[in-house]
Amino acid sequence: MNGVGDVDGERRDPRPDAAKWFLSGDDDDRARYRDAMRRACDLVLDEFAAEATPYSGATPEEVDDALARFEMLPHEGDGVAAALDRTEPILRNSVGVSDPTCIAHLQCPPTIPALAAEALLTATNQSMDSWDQSPAATQLERRFVGELCDLFGYEDGDGVFTSGGTQSNFVGLLLARNKVVLEEYGVDVQHEGLPPEARDLRILCSADAHFTATQAASHLGLGENAVVTVPTDDDRRLSMAAFDEAVADLRERGKRPFAIVATAGKTDFGSIDPLGPLAERAAELDCWYHVDAAWGGALALSDDHADKLAGIEAADSVAVDFHKLFYQPISCGAVLVRDASAYDLIDRNAAYLNPVRDDDAGVPNLVSKSVQTTRRFDALKPFVTMQALGREGLASMVEYTIDLAADAARLVEADPDLRLVHDSDLNVVVFRYVPDHGRDGGGPADGPVNGPSADDLNEAIRDSLLDDGEAVVARTTVDGETCLKLTLLNPRTTREDLRDLLREISDRGTALEPTTDDRHA
Numbered sequence: 448m449n450g451v452g453d454v455d456g457e458r459r460d461p462r463p464d465a466a467k468w469f470l471s472g473d474d475d476d477r478a479r480y481r482d483a484m485r486r487a488c489d490l491v492l493d494e495f496a497a498e499a500t501p502y503s504g505a506t507p508e509e510v511d512d513a514l515a516r517f518e519m520l521p522h523e524g525d526g527v528a529a530a531l532d533r534t535e536p537i538l539r540n541s542v543g544v545s546d547p548t549c550i551a552h553l554q555c556p557p558t559i560p561a562l563a564a565e566a567l568l569t570a571t572n573q574s575m576d577s578w579d580q581s582p583a584a585t586q587l588e589r590r591f592v593g594e595l596c597d598l599f600g601y602e603d604g605d606g607v608f609t610s611g612g613t614q615s616n617f618v619g620l621l622l623a624r625n626k627v628v629l630e631e632y633g634v635d636v637q638h639e640g641l642p643p644e645a646r647d648l649r650i651l652c653s654a655d656a657h658f659t660a661t662q663a664a665s666h667l668g669l670g671e672n673a674v675v676t677v678p679t680d681d682d683r684r685l686s687m688a689a690f691d692e693a694v695a696d697l698r699e700r701g702k703r704p705f706a707i708v709a710t711a712g713k714t715d716f717g718s719i720d721p722l723g724p725l726a727e728r729a730a731e732l733d734c735w736y737h738v739d740a741a742w743g744g745a746l747a748l749s750d751d752h753a754d755k756l757a758g759i760e761a762a763d764s765v766a767v768d769f770h771k772l773f774y775q776p777i778s779c780g781a782v783l784v785r786d787a788s789a790y791d792l793i794d795r796n797a798a799y800l801n802p803v804r805d806d807d808a809g810v811p812n813l814v815s816k817s818v819q820t821t822r823r824f825d826a827l828k829p830f831v832t833m834q835a836l837g838r839e840g841l842a843s844m845v846e847y848t849i850d851l852a853a854d855a856a857r858l859v860e861a862d863p864d865l866r867l868v869h870d871s872d873l874n875v876v877v878f879r880y881v882p883d884h885g886r887d888g889g890g891p892a893d894g895p896v897n898g899p900s901a902d903d904l905n906e907a908i909r910d911s912l913l914d915d916g917e918a919v920v921a922r923t924t925v926d927g928e929t930c931l932k933l934t935l936l937n938p939r940t941t942r943e944d945l946r947d948l949l950r951e952i953s954d955r956g957t958a959l960e961p962t963t964d965d966r967h968a
């Protein structure tokens with residue numbers, strides 16, 4: 448019915464006017480795409496040109512006010528130019544992740560090749576669940592995962608890209624749970640749910656493990672109490688002596704430790720658990736061995752640092768995030784398994800996506816290995832980055848930023864107003880401003896008389912840096928004390944940037960501290 452409403456003999460196009468906002472081979476559509484992408488590109492470039500500090504300093508209310516004048520669901524649209532112009536206050540009030548002093552979290556500046564890849568993968572909009580929605584993308588992801596498996600030493604490995612460490616840790620523990628329940632209690636959890644005996648299952652991880660291990664235990668129906676946290680040693684690594692005690696205690700109480708989660712790069716300290724010894728214990732205790740290498744996995748790229756991951760090749764599953772130390776835009780992570788057959792534990796066939804017929808014909812439908820259905824083609828980003836920079840280029844950034852953190856630790860040690868709280872294996876520095884030159888007591892009771900406590904001072908320093916947009920640094924609590932943390936992912940940050948920032952932190956601390964007169968007033 449193409450000719451409804453012939454006007455003067457001409458056929459009116461029945462398609463909605465909005466159909467012009469799609470990319471096609473048509474010259475006008477192509478021009479609209481080019482125009483939109485150029486405008487987006489210019490907005491980004493203008494913002495970077497204008498940006499002198501890592502944050503505007505706007506408060507939540509101020510940011511909200513700046514956005515309040517926009518209707519979120521306007522009745523009529525007014526075109527791409529006007530729409531994109533409205534993103535200006537959003538860009539202006541975003542944190543500048545590429546700024547040398549935007550160093551709070553594991554939030555990396557993304558590489559330019561990866562940003563270009565992001566444009567390609569969104570334009571093609573492939574979905575990784577079935578081969579007929581992503582033919583080349585599926586094959587590329589498989590190849591990329593294959594080489595990652597080689598990098599970590601898994602000959603018969605497999606894996607898929609994930610939204611990040613949270614999902615990767617969940618999948619590792621999901622496989623672990625299904626395996627132990629099947630093998631030990633003869634129950635197929637996927638179909639029958641958890642048997643009563645599952646109440647005795649326990650997961651061992653270090654006290655500083657990422658909270659997502661506990662979260663996964665809860666989502667898996669084991670309950671957060673199934674996670675037994677093992678104390679760490681002075682270097683913030685899981686203590687093997689404490690581990691053995693914890694296992695003996697569990698055995699005595701009739702509990703079944705079935706999974707060990709080691710961390711390679713703890714979020715606050717960058718420390719790496721003893722991966723080799725834990726691999727041995729996992730074998731002895733018949734435990735699934737999961738390594739959360741969301742951050743530290745990138746060490747595998749560096750000849751200088753790869754040995755810090757020794758033992759990871761024995762893991763049953765590994766989480767690696769590319770949106771951290773691989774410098775990829777969010778989201779981009781992967782979970783790898785040492786033995787590809789582990790995926791049988793979550794096997795599922797949907798008639799419309801991955802019918803058994805496809806399996807038999809060798810057509811790869813990656814939905815069978817993922818807890819997501821529709822899934823982004825994120826593998827394109829590290830692929831393009833690797834082609835552009837090489838492993839060597841990525842390794843150089845890992846090495847530089849680790850050296851930078853070591854330099855920053857030395858600068859902290861040399862400053863009488865600051866105390867180094869942890870000397871890291873990775874690119875992070877945790878320290879504390881110590882009021883009144885080292886009379887650092889911690890809690891309010893030990894603070895200067897009538898003055899703010901040392902905890903309050905550290906918090907206030909962090910807040911004032913953010914409020915002024917001067918620097919974005921993190922605060923965390925270590926052994927009950929508020930500390931400051933610099934996560935140094937940015938390869939553009941220099942030692943001088945850090946020297947200036949640390950001096951600024953000391954100065955702000957001193958300025959915020961009440962003077963002797965105030966105290967005795």
Ligand SMILES: *Cc1c(COP(=O)(O)O)cnc(C)c1O
Binds near residue numbers: 712
């Ligand atoms: C970042 C991180 C996670 C969480 O990963 P997301 O990518 O944020 O989902 C888990 N574990 C560790 C060690 C991490 O650094």
